Amino acid sequence: MLDTTGAILVYEPRRVTPVFAVPAEDLAADLVPAAPPGNNPEPAPVMDPRFPFSVHTTDGTAFDVVTSSQSLPGAAFRPDDPDLGGHILLDFSAFDRWLEEDQEIKGHPRDPFHRVDARESSRTSRVQLDGMLLAETAHPLFVYETMVPVRTYYPREDVDWSLLEPSAHHSVCPYKGSATYWSVAGQPNGRDLAWSYETVLPDSAQLKDRVSFYDERTVVYVDGEKRDVASLFRF
Numbered sequence: 001m002l003d004t005t006g007a008i009l010v011y012e013p014r015r016v017t018p019v020f021a022v023p024a025e026d027l028a029a030d031l032v033p034a035a036p037p038g039n040n041p042e043p044a045p046v047m048d049p050r051f052p053f054s055v056h057t058t059d060g061t062a063f064d065v066v067t068s069s070q071s072l073p074g075a076a077f078r079p080d081d082p083d084l085g086g087h088i089l090l091d092f093s094a095f096d097r098w099l100e101e102d103q104e105i106k107g108h109p110r111d112p113f114h115r116v117d118a119r120e121s122s123r124t125s126r127v128q129l130d131g132m133l134l135a136e137t138a139h140p141l142f143v144y145e146t147m148v149p150v151r152t153y154y155p156r157e158d159v160d161w162s163l164l165e166p167s168a169h170h171s172v173c174p175y176k177g178s179a180t181y182w183s184v185a186g187q188p189n190g191r192d193l194a195w196s197y198e199t200v201l202p203d204s205a206q207l208k209d210r211v212s213f214y215d216e217r218t219v220v221y222v223d224g225e226k227r228d229v230a231s232l233f234r235f
Contacts (some may be wrong), residue, residue, distance in 0.1 A: 001067065002028050002093065005043070008110060010079075010089055013057040015047045017108045020098075021087040024078075031063040031088070034074045034078065049108050053091035063095070107174040116175045117144045118153075118206040125152050128219045129190055135159040140222075141210055145175070149229065152220060153210035156196075167192050176204040182211075193217060 004026035009018040010161035024031065037054040047055065053074070054062065060079040065072040078087075092098065098105050119142050126136035137158035143151045167181035169192045178199040184190025195206065196211045213220075220227040 002027055002064065002090070008087065010032075010084065010087075012089070014043060014045060015051070015057070015110075017049050018111055019053070019089050019092060020085055020109055021089050022223065023086055024088045025086075026234060027065070027076075027088065028067070030066045031076055031078075032066050032071075034062040034064045037062070038072060060089075063088070065090075094120070105174055106178070107172040109139050110170065110174045114144075114146045114175065115144070116204060118142070118204070119144070120206070123223045125154070125220065125222050126212045127152070127154070127215075128221075129193065129217075130182055132163060132184070133160060134163060134184070134194070134213060134218070135211065143212070145209070149215055151212045151215070152222075153207060153212045156209050156211055159194075164194060171195070173197075174199065176207060177201045189217065 002022060006023045006026060007020050008022075010021040011018050027107055037052075039216045040055050040102055041051065042112040043055055043057050045053070047057075056077060058079050058081065060077050060081075062074050063076040072091070072094045075091040077089040077091075078084075079089065092108050098109075100110075100210050118179045118228040121140050121142055122138065123140065124136070124138050125140040127134045135154040135158055137143075137154045139158075141153040143153060145151070153163065158224050163184055164182040165185045167183045169181040171179045171181075173179065177197040181192045182199050184193055194213045196209075197207045215227060
């Protein structure tokens with residue numbers, strides 16, 4: 001439906017991830033004015049990718065993307081901003097597959113200002129939930145990601161798998177890969193507490209065969225000192 005070398009990244013006000021804006025003439029589809037969306041959440045001060053594309057914080061016109069065989073309701077938006085004249089914003093999730101050159105991208109367009117830095121360490125680290133030791137290692141991998149708390153990734157062999165059970169939840173990160181989740185068995189506050197990237201993107205190969213836990217939902221010690229969750233965010 002689209003083949004272009006003229007795509008640009010656009011940051012709509014209050015959204016934390018960018019979207020692609022493309023020249024309208026590069027779309028192999030018609031743009032038909034869309035019906036007003038129903039049951040949309042109200043815009044928030046900060047909107048992560050869970051907010052639907054149909055929630056806009058700038059003036060413009062929404063369109064359906066229509067071909068002879070299918071219609072994608074509300075999948076395009078033309079902002080009134082004159083700097084974007086001739087460009088159409090596209091709903092990333094409305095399309096089956098996106099490629100940058102020959103490499104597929106998933107989740108959302110990659111932000112060139114977003115960093116994911118993994119650092120191997122010889123410090124000891126352990127993670128607990130309600131007094132239960134979930135993992136302990138002398139070989140943690142600390143991952144520093146823009147606007148995300150510092151995460152500790154444990155070697156699989158240092159995780160107590162007798163306490164965990166598979167979860168039905170999965171997620172996709174355009175920087176790291178596709179993640180599988182685990183819950184702490186029998187613990188309501190342990191649902192979807194741990195994850196690992198079963199399919200790792202080339203830039204995050206160090207995450208392979210590692211497991212991480214939500215620091216903000218557990219108690220984490222590094223070299224015997226309890227980690228302060230408030231200090232974990234990197235901006």
